[in-house]
Amino acid sequence: MSPLLTRFAATLLCGVAALHAEEAAPAKPDAAVASTVPPYELKNRSKFSADGENPRAPFWPIGWVKRKSGGVAQTAAVPEVARVKLDEKSFKVTSILIGTGTTPSLAVINGRAYSEGEFLRMPKGTTVPPVRIRVQRINDGTVILQNADQILVASITRPELSNKKAEELVIDPDR
DSSP states (O other): OOHHHHHHHHHHHHHHHHHHHHSSSSSOHHHHHTTTTOOOOOOSSOOOOOSSOOOOOTTTTOOOOOOOTTTOOOOOOOOOOOOOOGGGGOOEEEEOOOOTTTTTOEEEETEEEEEEEEEEEOOOTTSSSSOOOEEEEEEEEEEEEEEETEEEEEBBBBBGGGGHHHHHHHHHHTO
16 A cells, blocks of 8 residues: 555544544533624625716726617717838848747848737837837748738848849859
């Protein structure tokens, strides 16, 4: 038998023996009655009063008010923001790492690494309305960027693989 099981069995037997010893001992009737606890008396009873013009339900968080039924919900007037045109030349994608399984895909854009769903860090004060450009998707060779309702596909740029240099390597100067 394992030591843990042996220890458990010994503890159980000691507890049963103590229980049987208490049942066998005669009870003292006067000592039990003398040590009774007085009943609990409530001193301050809580109450809820629905005062004011907009009463709220007692279980709602403070500040919540029930909307009137049948009314039209008013939305705050959203000021029209100046639209910013995204340009592919503004984003330099230098490398892409395609993730598999639990590892996320990464792309280096303007010298910083981003994964899908992250927002690009933009220089402060460059545009009047702050631009929030999100990396929507990272594909093989392209990155899809999104700003509000605009979508831009930025391709990877590798200057060392430009067409001019590739043609120069193919042409043999000795001929």
